[in-house]
Amino acid sequence: MATASGDDLRKELTCAICLDIFKDPVILKCGHNFCRFCICMHWDENGGDYNYQCPQCRSVFNKRTFTKNYLVQNLVAKMDDLECLGSSQAPQKPLKAEGICEKHGEELKLYCQTDKWPICVVCRESRSHRHHMVAPVSEVINDMKMELKVRLMELNWQKSQCIKVLSADERTKNEIKMKKEHLKEKIESDVCVLVQFLLDERDSILESLDADEVAAMAVIEDNLKLVETEAAAVTKNIADIHNHISGKTSLESLAETFNEVVHSKPFTDLEPVNCPTEMMYFSGPFQLIMWKKMMHVLHTMPQNLTLDPDTAHPSLAISDFDTKVEEALVRNQEPELRGRFTRFCGVLATAQYCGGQHYWEVDVRDKGVWYLGVTTEGSNRKGFVTLTPSAGYWSLCLQDRLYANGEDGRILVADYWNSPRVGVYLDYDNGHLSFYDAVTMKRLYLFDTCFAEPVYPFFSPGKNDPGSRLQICHYY
Numbered sequence: 001m002a003t004a005s006g007d008d009l010r011k012e013l014t015c016a017i018c019l020d021i022f023k024d025p026v027i028l029k030c031g032h033n034f035c036r037f038c039i040c041m042h043w044d045e046n047g048g049d050y051n052y053q054c055p056q057c058r059s060v061f062n063k064r065t066f067t068k069n070y071l072v073q074n075l076v077a078k079m080d081d082l083e084c085l086g087s088s089q090a091p092q093k094p095l096k097a098e099g100i101c102e103k104h105g106e107e108l109k110l111y112c113q114t115d116k117w118p119i120c121v122v123c124r125e126s127r128s129h130r131h132h133m134v135a136p137v138s139e140v141i142n143d144m145k146m147e148l149k150v151r152l153m154e155l156n157w158q159k160s161q162c163i164k165v166l167s168a169d170e171r172t173k174n175e176i177k178m179k180k181e182h183l184k185e186k187i188e189s190d191v192c193v194l195v196q197f198l199l200d201e202r203d204s205i206l207e208s209l210d211a212d213e214v215a216a217m218a219v220i221e222d223n224l225k226l227v228e229t230e231a232a233a234v235t236k237n238i239a240d241i242h243n244h245i246s247g248k249t250s251l252e253s254l255a256e257t258f259n260e261v262v263h264s265k266p267f268t269d270l271e272p273v274n275c276p277t278e279m280m281y282f283s284g285p286f287q288l289i290m291w292k293k294m295m296h297v298l299h300t301m302p303q304n305l306t307l308d309p310d311t312a313h314p315s316l317a318i319s320d321f322d323t324k325v326e327e328a329l330v331r332n333q334e335p336e337l338r339g340r341f342t343r344f345c346g347v348l349a350t351a352q353y354c355g356g357q358h359y360w361e362v363d364v365r366d367k368g369v370w371y372l373g374v375t376t377e378g379s380n381r382k383g384f385v386t387l388t389p390s391a392g393y394w395s396l397c398l399q400d401r402l403y404a405n406g407e408d409g410r411i412l413v414a415d416y417w418n419s420p421r422v423g424v425y426l427d428y429d430n431g432h433l434s435f436y437d438a439v440t441m442k443r444l445y446l447f448d449t450c451f452a453e454p455v456y457p458f459f460s461p462g463k464n465d466p467g468s469r470l471q472i473c474h475y476y
Contacts, residue, residue, distance in 0.1 A: 349458070401416070424436075
């Protein structure tokens, strides 16, 4: 009875895939148990993560899910303890399929599974092996070969998993290298454009400065020649007069000098060249001048957005040429329009984007609550508004701390915020919406998505905070 009971227990603890005792048993939702390795390998070979069927009951699973079965694991451990009870502690020797028993002189045709030792038929009937599990050596050899085959399958599966991981990591490594090279080329190209622009501007300004110097010098040189000629004539006349006054001279020579000096045309009025040495045209704010010119060569420059009053919540006041929004003290009696916010204190910009790269900045100075981002053309603006990407809203908000409004709730971005400006960068074609500290240009958060319809920038100064405002920055 004990043997039959042990056989029944072994049968219950046998994996239906490898037909061996469970190793790291797991249980599926349908209630059937398998070795973890066996079910993983079988799952990979028969359906992957979709439409997989249990090998025993054919229950269908669309997601790989199972849990470790500690009860079965404990039963396997207890069965191993029972089988090993009374086993010899003598050191094991290599199994020999052929040989002669040293005690009885018989062939070693049997194998004691309890003592892990080959025995003869006489040993089988001896007191030391009478109650042990014994099997023919040939069967033991076949069982060992089968177990080695299973282990070989496990090792091959592990090797295939290693190859998959290695391949995936190699692909990722190559993708990172390619992306880095692409970004490197783009950075070098963009920076070279700016550097070349600055170098060209420098050369142009220096050439103009040189030209102005040459023109000024030419005028001064002409004036110097004129003055030198006049000075030489005056010096000659002075010398002639001194000669006639101090020395003996003839009337004829005196009359000639007299006529030249007294009756000659008066000297030309001489004045220094009025040329400003400061060169005022070139002493202005060069960095500002070049920055203003540089904006025409930038791929993306700050855009001067304006707010759309027809979309503003009735409790919001729009001012400063439609660039400032704040909570009003009195609710406006605005007509009910299709695009107007009715509960969320928001307002859209007039600009609509369906492609390209765009950047704008918002002054949030001394503002304790605000919402900034973009929303789709068809997003909900009536009643309660869900600020999630699936609802057509991608946004950043400040409420004590800085958050990004994700699909599953708020995502903490920063514990503290004191910058006066926020920059928003929209790369529509690549599905990127980035938020920046507009003072340091440090990126705060990136939404990686896919825009399926045109989007509008949106703004909200929050509620119950009269007097504080948001204002779109204009730079030109």
